[in-house]
Amino acid sequence: MSDDGSHTLFSEQFQVTYHSHHGSLQESNTIFINAGLRYLMEKGHESIRIFEMGFGSGLNALLSYLFGKEEVIEINYTGIEAYPLDLETAQKLNYVEILGLDTKSKKVFEDMHRLASFAEASFQFNKIIDRIEDTSIQTQFDVVFYDAFSPDSQANLWEEELMSKMYNALNPGGILVTYCAKGAFKRALKSCGFIVEALPGPKGKREITRAIKPLL
Numbered sequence: 001m002s003d004d005g006s007h008t009l010f011s012e013q014f015q016v017t018y019h020s021h022h023g024s025l026q027e028s029n030t031i032f033i034n035a036g037l038r039y040l041m042e043k044g045h046e047s048i049r050i051f052e053m054g055f056g057s058g059l060n061a062l063l064s065y066l067f068g069k070e071e072v073i074e075i076n077y078t079g080i081e082a083y084p085l086d087l088e089t090a091q092k093l094n095y096v097e098i099l100g101l102d103t104k105s106k107k108v109f110e111d112m113h114r115l116a117s118f119a120e121a122s123f124q125f126n127k128i129i130d131r132i133e134d135t136s137i138q139t140q141f142d143v144v145f146y147d148a149f150s151p152d153s154q155a156n157l158w159e160e161e162l163m164s165k166m167y168n169a170l171n172p173g174g175i176l177v178t179y180c181a182k183g184a185f186k187r188a189l190k191s192c193g194f195i196v197e198a199l200p201g202p203k204g205k206r207e208i209t210r211a212i213k214p215l216l
C-alpha cells in the first residue's frame, strides 16, 4: 500500500516496487497524465496515441482511459510488458475502488489485464507481451510513457539505444515523459535529438523529465 492508499506491487525479480511509496496515484497523475496527456491536450490534440514502456499494474493505462472520458479526447493506448501479472494479482489491486469507478470502468480495467486488445467507445487498447529490446515499433505515437524500473535495477533500459527507439516511435512534436531525472539518462536523450525539460515532480521526487521530439 502506498501513502495515498493505492496499491503498488513489488517485483521479486528486480527487487523494486512498481510505484513510489509516496502514492501510486499521485505519481501517475503528475508524471504521465498531467505532464503527458494534459500537456498535449492543451497544445490542441483531440486524439492522443500513447506508447507505454511497462504496462505493469495497468494503472497508467486506466488513468489514461479515465482522462480521455473526462476530457472527451480519443485515446489510443499501446503498452508493452515483458512480465505480465497473473489475473489473480491484478484483480486484487484496489484502483477501481479507490477511484470510485463504475461497473463499466471496472470491466475496462479487467479487460486490460485479460485481453491483448479491445476498443471501447473512443478508447483503443493494445498490449504487446515482449521485451522492449526485442520489439520493433513504428513511428506513430504522440507520447511515450517511459515507466521502466529504475536505472539502478535495469540500467540498459535507460541508455541511448532504447531512447533512440523511443525517439523514432514518436511523431514530430511528440513527447516522452518519465520519473527519471538522472544526468546520464538526460544526456542520452539529448544525444538522440530530444529537447529535454525538467519539471517539478510528485511528492518525494524533486524533478521529472519531459523530452520533446522537435517538429521537422
Ligand SMILES: C[S@@+](CC[C@H](N)C(=O)[O-])C[C@H]1O[C@@H](n2cnc3c(N)ncnc32)[C@H](O)[C@@H]1O
Binding pocket: 017, 018, 019, 053, 054, 055, 056, 057, 058, 059, 060, 061, 080, 081, 082, 083, 084, 130, 131, 132, 133, 147, 148, 149, 154
Ligand atoms: C515501474 S513498472 C511499470 C508500472 C506501470 N506503468 C503501472 O502503471 O503499473 C515497470 C514494468 O516494466 C516491466 N519490464 C521490465 N523489463 C522489461 C522489458 N525489458 N521490456 C518490457 N517490459 C519490461 C516490468 O515487468 C514492470 O511491469
